[in-house]
Amino acid sequence: MSSHVPHSIGIIGLGNIGRYHAEQLSSLTAQLDVEITGGMDISPMARDRFEEAFGAPAYDDPESLYETTDSVIITTPNQYHEEYAVGALNADNNVLIEKPVAHTIDSAKRVHETATQSSGICMVGFHNRFASPVQVLKQYVREGRFGEIHHIEAKYIRRRGVPGRGTWFTEEESAGGGALIDIGAHAIDLALYLLDFPCVTEVSGVTRSVFGDRPDYTHLEMWGEHGDGPFDVDDSANAFIRCADASTISLDVAWAANRTPSTEFVIQGTDAGARLDLSDGELTVFESSSAGAPHFSDSEITTRDENPHRQEQRQFIEAVREGRPLSVNTVEQGIVVQQVMDATYRSSERNGAITLDTEPMPTAD
Template sequence: MNTSTNTEPHVPPRIGLIGLGSIGHIHAEHLQTLASEGVVELVGGMDIASEACERFENRFGVRAYENPDDLYETVDAVIIATPNRFHEEYAVSAFESGLDVFLEKPLAHNLRSAERIAKAAEKADGIGMVGFLNRFNDAVRVFKHYQRQGRFGEVTHVEANYVRRRGVPGRGSWFTNKEISGGGALVDIGVHAIDLALYLLSFPEVDELTGVTRSQFGGHEDYTYLEMWGEDGEGVFDVDDSASAFIRCADDRTVSLEVAWATNRPPTTEFVVQGTEGGATLDLDGNITIYEASNGGAPHFADSEIATRRLPAMRSELRAFLSAVAHDEPPKLNTVEEALVVQRVLDGIYRSSEGGGAVSLRENPISASD
C-alpha cells in the first residue's frame, strides 16, 4: 500500500482493474462515479488480450497494460475481475507486491487454489476483500440492523433461493467450462446464496452438508430462453445448471439451498429467515417482510412490510473497500477467511453430489500445500 495513502486518508487511493471484460467494465463504471466524489482514482487496467485493453482505454480514458507488473507500479490496490481460474495468479502476485486486493467472487475455481490465496492474504501487508455484493443490498442491511437489536432472537434457519428460470450466462463461454470456472450455477450464483445465508446466520462453523448438482437444460441444443446475460460461444457446457443442498452448522443452525441457472419454476431471489423471536422474508429486489407474534393486549400476529431505497449494492461494496484502503484498516465485511468458508461449502456440495452422501467439513482433506 502507498505510504501517503496510509497517513493521509483524504488522498484518493489509486485503483487498477485486472480483467477488462464485462464485469471489469461494470466495476470501472462504478469507480468513475465514485471518482467524481473524490474517494478514488481509477488509473489503469490490465488484460492479456490487447483488444480488451484497447476497448478499455477508449471507453474509460486510462492506460491498460498486458503485463500485471506494469499496472502494479502505478496503483495502491487492484480489483480482480478475471475468469475464476486466474484469480489465484493475480491475487497472489498482487498481495506479494504489497497491494490491497478486491477479488470478485468466488475466491477461486477450486478449494486448493482458494486456500493458496487465503495463505497469501494472511502473509500479506495489504488487505483483502471478496466481492459478495449482496451483503450491501439495502434489504440485507436493514435486516442486519434489526438482527443486531435482537428483534429476531436467535436465527436458526435460512431458506436461500437464487433461481433463474432460464439464465445461463453465455453457453459455451468460460462460465460453462469447468476447467476455467470451476463449476456452473452453484459457483456463479450459488456462491452468493451460500455467503448471504451464512452471513444472516452470523457465520457459524459449518459441520456437514449434503447436496445434489444437476445439468438438465443448458447443454441441450433446444435450450429455450428469452434473454441471455452473455452470448452463446463455441466452447463446452460441462457444468451444473442447478443445485439443491442442506447445510448443517454449529448449534443446529441450518441452511436449505436452491440454486438454478435454468429450471421449470418461477425465478426468485428470496431468503426466508427463521428466528426464535421473529422471522423475515428478504428479497434482493429490496423488500422485507418481518413476521412476529405477541400476547400483548391479546394474542396476535404482526407482519411488517419494509421498502428500501435499493441503492447499487456493488457501489456500496466498493465504497467500503476504498474506505478500508484509504485508512489501511482490514474490512469488516467480505473477508478472505469468510470467502474460504464459502469455498469449502461449494467443494463439499460437489463432493456430496458425486459421492451420494453427507460430507463433513470438520475435517478438511485438502491443504494449500497440495
C-alpha cells in the same frame, strides 16, 4: 483541493463485470478521491474499449498495472483469480476479488495464505451484503429481533439464465463449476452472513446438469454471448447445510428451471421471521404477540435504493485508506463459502453427506 493523494485503482479483467466495476468507481471519484489509473486484459479489443471509455491505459501484463496502482479489482475467469491476486498482494497492492475466491478449494487456500503474509488488504466481492434491505436485516439480527435463528431458506433461481453457453462460465477448467459456484456462492454467503458465520459441520447436496447442454435450450435473453466451448458444469444444485449451533440452511440454486425465478431468502427465528427478495428489495418481517389480543404483525420495510457494488467499493477503499483490517467480506469468510461449495460437489459425487469443521467467524461489521 483534497488533502489526500488520489487512491489509484486498476481493473484486472476488462469484460462485462470489469467494466461495470469501473463505471461504479467513476461515480465515486469525487466523493472518495479515487482515480482509475489503468486496466489489464489479454484481449486487445477489451483493452481498447477500456481505454476509450475510461481514459486510462490498459496493459497486457499485470506487472505494469501493479506499478501504477494502490489497489486492484480482479474480475477475470475464476481460474486466474489466484495468479492475479497472489501477484498483486506480493506487489503490496490491495485486492478486491470478485467471488469466488478461486476455481478450486486448494487455489483459494493459496490466495488466503498469501493474503495473511501481505501488507495489502484482500476483500472478496460478495456485493449482496451491501444491498440496503440486507443491511437492515443484518441489523435486526444483531439487535436480536428474531431471537435464535434456526433455519434459512436460500434461493437463487433463474428460469433461463445460463450466463454464456460455451464460454468460460460453462467450462469446469475455467470456472471450477457452474450454477453453484456462480450464483450459489452468493446464496451460501448471504445465508452464513445472516447467521453470523457459525461453524459448518455437514453438507448434503446434489448438483445436476439438466438444461445447459441441450440443443433445444430456449431462452429469451442471455447475460453473456454464445461461445464454442464445452458445457461440462452443473446448472442447478440443492443442498442442506448443518451448523454446530444447530442452525440449518436449505439451498436451492439454478441457472435454469421450469418455474418462477426467485432470489428469496426466508429467515425462521424463535421470536420473529423475515422474507427478503433480492430482485426487488422487498423485505417483510413476520411477528406475533398477545399484547391486547393474540395477533400477527407483518411489517413491510422500505429502504433507499443504493447500488450494492458501489457500497462494497466504498467499504474497500475506506478500509484501505484507514489502514484497518477488514471486518466484512474477508478471505477467511470466502474460504468457508468455498468449503461449502466443494463439499456440495463431493456430496453429489458420493451420494452422501460430507462432514466439515469450518472455523466460526462472527461478522463484526
